[in-house]
Amino acid sequence: TRILIFPLLDDGSRYVAEQIATTIRSRQANGNYCVLGLATGATPKKIYAHLIAMHRNEGLSFRNVVTFNLDEYFPMRPEHQQSYARFMRDNLFNHIDIDFKNVHMPNGTIDAIHVHDFCQRYEQQIVSWGGIDLQILGIGRTGHIGFNEPGSPSDSETRLVSLDPITRKDAVPGFGCLEAVPTHALTMGIKTIMQAKRIILMAWGVQKAPIVKRTLDCEITEMVPASFLRQHDACSIVLDRLAAMQVL
Numbered sequence: 320t321r322i323l324i325f326p327l328l329d330d331g332s333r334y335v336a337e338q339i340a341t342t343i344r345s346r347q348a349n350g351n352y353c354v355l356g357l358a359t360g361a362t363p364k365k366i367y368a369h370l371i372a373m374h375r376n377e378g379l380s381f382r383n384v385v386t387f388n389l390d391e392y393f394p395m396r397p398e399h400q401q402s403y404a405r406f407m408r409d410n411l412f413n414h415i416d417i418d419f420k421n422v423h424m425p426n427g428t429i430d431a432i433h434v435h436d437f438c439q440r441y442e443q444q445i446v447s448w449g450g451i452d453l454q455i456l457g458i459g460r461t462g463h464i465g466f467n468e469p470g471s472p473s474d475s476e477t478r479l480v481s482l483d484p485i486t487r488k489d490a491v492p493g494f495g496c497l498e499a500v501p502t503h504a505l506t507m508g509i510k511t512i513m514q515a516k517r518i519i520l521m522a523w524g525v526q527k528a529p530i531v532k533r534t535l536d537c538e539i540t541e542m543v544p545a546s547f548l549r550q551h552d553a554c555s556i557v558l559d560r561l562a563a564m565q566v567l
């Protein structure tokens with residue numbers, strides 16, 4: 320695992336946005352599609368802002384980009400203020416030239432009895448595009464990646480999961496009160512994430528410092544799902560100085 324420490328969130332975000340742009344352009348130059356695995360939440364927001372700016376100012380095109388998002392609350396309507404579908408449209412997709420038929424997100428409106436089929440199809444779609452070239456990740460205070468909470472096995476695939484109480488508590492500001500925070504989510508599994516050709520995990524701010532330290536120092540365990548990333552041979556961890564405080 321390569322650990323990169325930047326002074327500020329904005330420096331780290333710029334670096335990651337440039338890595339994404341380089342991946343898109345090199346796939347484009349060879350006439351290939353570029354398959355990106357995307358995250359939502361506070362962590363990648365600045366990255367998406369940089370990508371939009373590169374689209375506007377440098378002609379970065381997303382016409383050859385295919386995306387798979389990590390997760391979505393369940394149940395969740397795409398119009399909902401807190402849905403990840405809405406987050407992606409507002410923070411990225413509506414501002415770039417991506418073809419919406421190349422955008423894939425776990426569907427929070429699927430009937431409970433069809434969830435399993437949906438999740439299997441999601442896995443198959445990733446495979447049929449040749450796998451994820453670059454997967455972007457944030458990390459939760461529980462050590463989750465996607466919504467793979469502690470206890471998620473290394474062979475897990477896309478599935479319906481329940482959210483950890485800490486994760487639900489962290490989501491209260493968006494939803495107004497704890498009762499309004501969904502109890503479940505659809506998420507890519509640990510195995511799905513680990514199959515990506517390249518992974519960049521990011522963490523910003525002092526509130527992430529303890530889990531960053533545990534992720535890097537603990538034994539590799541499903542109790543800290545992000546620790547599995549240490550077994551990936553092309554994974555970088557990008558931190559700002561505050562998130563890196565306990566590992567320096």
Ligand code: F6R
Pocket residue numbers: 357358359360361362363389390456457458459460463464465466
């Ligand atoms: C979001 C996701 C989550 C977040 C994590 C950190 O798609 O998969 O794992 O990356 O909960 O959230 P923020 O970035 O809001 O601190």
